[in-house]
Amino acid sequence: MKEFEAESPLPAAALGHFVMKVRKVEVSYPFYAGLGLREAGTFPGMAIIELRGGTHLLLFQKDEEQSDALLDGRNGQRPEFLSERIDLMIAGHAKEDLERYRADLVGKGYSPAEIADETLYGHHYFSMQDPDGNGITFYTSHCGDKPV
Incomplete structure (x- = not known):
């Protein structure tokens, strides 16, 4: 093989x-x-x-x-959300890329938190909640030049 x-x-x-x-x-x-x-x-x-x-x-x-047969998940890295959560990574690497993405969401009527002042393991990020109150955190990418 x-x-x-x-x-x-x-x-x-x-x-x-x-x-x-x-x-x-x-x-x-x-x-x-x-x-x-x-x-x-x-x-x-x-x-x-x-x-x-x-x-x-x-x-x-x-x-x-x-859905009764499916177990409830507990995923993601951000502990401030106690319900199910998901981490999403945008294509951009720079804080400016995340700022543009966040501004687009605000323009569509979403209510994301501000971009955090600190980074998390080198990522810039912000969080928001979905209609069920599940936490979503958006991060800048750490992917290099290799295709993923």
Whole structure:
């Protein structure tokens, strides 16, 4: 068996799916699409949003049969949000890139927090909440020149 890295400049694997349970799929789906994520489709009780790199955010309606089998997740790095949370990384590396992205969200009617004065492991970042109160933190990228 050949090594994957020898055949492709991309990493050998990517995060395929990130599952979140939401109160109303019909509210959360346009919210996440408005962040600049790609709409991939809606289905009874769930919707799919595509992130850069091909990862899919699966939004499942809480308290429906298909989501009852899913465990509640506790992901992300920012401890100030006690509910489920997700960390998203923009394509830009500089604080100015994050400032432009944040300004675009404000222009669309979102209410993100200010960009933090300090960095977290070299990342500039800001946070906000989705319609369910789940925390979302947006970071500048740490990806180098290699394709991801």
